Amino acid sequence: MHNLAGLLVLFFLAITFLQSGYDKFTDFQGNLNWLKGHFAGTFFDGKVALALRTLLVLELIAGLLCTVGIVEIFVNGGTTFGKYGAVLSCITLLMLLLGQRVAKDYDGARTIAIYFITAVFGVFLFQ
Template sequence: MNPIFDHTILKLIQVAISLFAGVLFLQSGFDKVIDFSGNKSYIQNVFAKTFLSGVSTVLFIVITILEVAAGITSFLGGVYYFVEGQADFAVLGLELAALAILSLFTGQRIAKDYAGAASLVSYFLLMAFGLYLYSLQG
């Protein structure tokens, strides 16, 4: 096993992206859990005039679970990769994060919140770049 401070720049960037995704989705997911009724009402209002209005509560629960899972897996996966050099959980976390962003992006496009959808592009690109960097381990 390598000493804990024996890391390459590539590894440090990979870990930083994983930790970033972890913080992003833990905060977002836990905010939805803590203020469940407020966030659910907001989502119901956003999708009230779309074909998703009847399932907005179910979709809200699904995205909440997805965000919390992406956050936990990304954060702990990044720490585990930093300490042990095993990247599987970090990669899974970034895959879940990319899926969560795609889901949020799709919802915002359906709700015609084009500015909100556009703001997610940079997050998606960061997750895709992180996945690419993890693929370089080969």
């Protein structure tokens, strides 16, 4: 099957970001309260709500682009939306990585690095 690896990466990223965005949307206050403590004493202190809203929007857009990319591959073999979804996924993950590093949550940062490798592989596949 053509673009099987790309499809698998897009499914992975779509699931990751749509679920994460959904969680942030449905439990915004819970996430906000936890993150305020997580970033207390950092330069994100006082900016957590804006950062969380920004990440929510980027995650949902990345997940939707990956989903449209899956459909595009099945419909006409195109990879434009998949490429944009993978690139936006990388940008979003870099933002999350920055936050984890600033908060000195090195285990969380390590986890994000694993997701980032998958997203970069997606960008590579759709070049």
